[in-house]
Amino acid sequence: VPDMPAVPLTLEGAAVLHQMFRFDRGGWKRLPKEERGRIAAEATNALAPLEKGFSGIHHNQSAIYSQFGHKGDLILIHFRDSFDDLHRAELSIAGLALASFLQPVHSYLSVVELGLYESSAKTYGQLTERNLTPHTPEWNAAVEETLERQRAAMLPRLWPAIPDYRYICFYPMDRKRAESNNWYSLSMPDRQRMMHEHGQIGRRYADTVRQIITASIGLDDWEWGVDLFADDPLVFKKLIYEMRFDEVSAVYALFGSFHFGLRVPARSLGGLLEGELPAL
Numbered sequence: 622v623p624d625m626p627a628v629p630l631t632l633e634g635a636a637v638l639h640q641m642f643r644f645d646r647g648g649w650k651r652l653p654k655e656e657r658g659r660i661a662a663e664a665t666n667a668l669a670p671l672e673k674g675f676s677g678i679h680h681n682q683s684a685i686y687s688q689f690g691h692k693g694d695l696i697l698i699h700f701r702d703s704f705d706d707l708h709r710a711e712l713s714i715a716g717l718a719l720a721s722f723l724q725p726v727h728s729y730l731s732v733v734e735l736g737l738y739e740s741s742a743k744t745y746g747q748l749t750e751r752n753l754t755p756h757t758p759e760w761n762a763a764v765e766e767t768l769e770r771q772r773a774a775m776l777p778r779l780w781p782a783i784p785d786y787r788y789i790c791f792y793p794m795d796r797k798r799a800e801s802n803n804w805y806s807l808s809m810p811d812r813q814r815m816m817h818e819h820g821q822i823g824r825r826y827a828d829t830v831r832q833i834i835t836a837s838i839g840l841d842d843w844e845w846g847v848d849l850f851a852d853d854p855l856v857f858k859k860l861i862y863e864m865r866f867d868e869v870s871a872v873y874a875l876f877g878s879f880h881f882g883l884r885v886p887a888r889s890l891g892g893l894l895e896g897e898l899p900a901l
């Protein structure tokens with residue numbers, strides 16, 4: 622019997638960029654009021670349509686968050702149909718007059734990923750029963766056929782609209798590759814079982830938090846980006862705390878730095894630059 626592929630099947634969707642900026646409040650305050658108004662209006666006019674969806678496509682959205690703490694002042698997130706359109710978003714922000722007051726302090730590039738642990742084992746098993754051999758053209762065609770069906774079923778999760786919640790919590794993650802605990806040398810059934818348990822904890826929070834997992838292997842410094850959206854910030858703490866005790870996090874997770882922000886509609890950007898937060 623040939624070895625089954627070790628890599629789970631995945632579906633990829635929107636290309637995603639997170640941008641964190643420091644705002645030069647001192648420089649901004651030194652500008653005459655009318656000049657500040659003009660620059661803020663230009664940025665609002667550029668960002669308001671992107672909030673609804675680039676090129677009129679509902680899911681191709683960008684969103685603004687006011688960042689807590691010293692890590693930055695402004696978080697912009699962009700979801701796009703293609704990496705080219707994603708880079709267009711980045712260039713259009715860089716072209717705003719406001720960009721002279723925004724210093725990029727961090728960014729993260731990734732792609733929406735649905736890991737299909739549950740169905741990978743099933744699919745690989747069925748193909749083996751049909752006497753197909755991994756990595757042959759026949760095997761690849763049969764895998765692609767399955768993925769195509771799954772893609773159609775998962776469209777809204779692959780191309781998500783930015784969830785309409787007040788807070789965002791973003792952080793990157795790795796799975797451990799240490800000598801004793803190496804996720805990548807575990808068997809598929811072991812990983813599948815742990816991911817199943819992970820999903821079970823997650824689903825208990827489905828009413829209060831939306832999660833979007835993006836993959837960044839080959840794109841950025843960590844392996845995954847985790848975006849959580851909620852109206853109650855304590856939900857982030859409770860969910861992440863509970864998951865820390867779950868085997869896949871307790872033994873195999875490494876976390877990068879956390880970024881926490883409050884959603885600011887584009888129409889409230891001018892106010893934010895003057896130091897006002899949008900009301901609830």
Ligand code: FEC
Nearest residue numbers: 736794816817819820823824827832834845847864865870
């Ligand atoms: O190997 C991989 O595919 C790793 C990618 C991955 C990371 C990750 C981390 C977190 N998740 C968090 C929240 C949720 C919530 C739900 C949920 C479900 C899944 C499933 C996959 C998955 N997560 Fe995950 N998560 C990753 C991947 N996660 C695949 C689906 C599993 C299944 O259904 O069997 C439930 C969503 C729903 O169905 O409504 C909520 C949080 C983290 C970061 C904290 C941590 O301790 O890992 C929070 C990486």
